[in-house]
Amino acid sequence: MDQTLTVQLKIAAPMEEALRLAAWEDETTLGHVVRDAIAREIRRRRQHQVAAAKISQGAPSQRAFSP
Numbered sequence: 001m002d003q004t005l006t007v008q009l010k011i012a013a014p015m016e017e018a019l020r021l022a023a024w025e026d027e028t029t030l031g032h033v034v035r036d037a038i039a040r041e042i043r044r045r046r047q048h049q050v051a052a053a054k055i056s057q058g059a060p061s062q063r064a065f066s067p
């Protein structure tokens with residue numbers, strides 16, 4: 001099953017400058033920095049979807065709760 005994820009980025013001027021600095025320090029391009037940030041967000045969302053699916057199927061939570 002194909003899944004499509006649409007990502008809309010709205011970057012404020014200070015964040016854009018921070019991304020440019022991060023790219024410059026790592027000798028990468030701004031595109032690489034943004035691509036990596038999007039990849040992290042996709043992984044985070046997938047992990048959240050898997051956890052939600054397990055919960056809806058009645059699987060016990062992986063988190064330890066302290067009283």
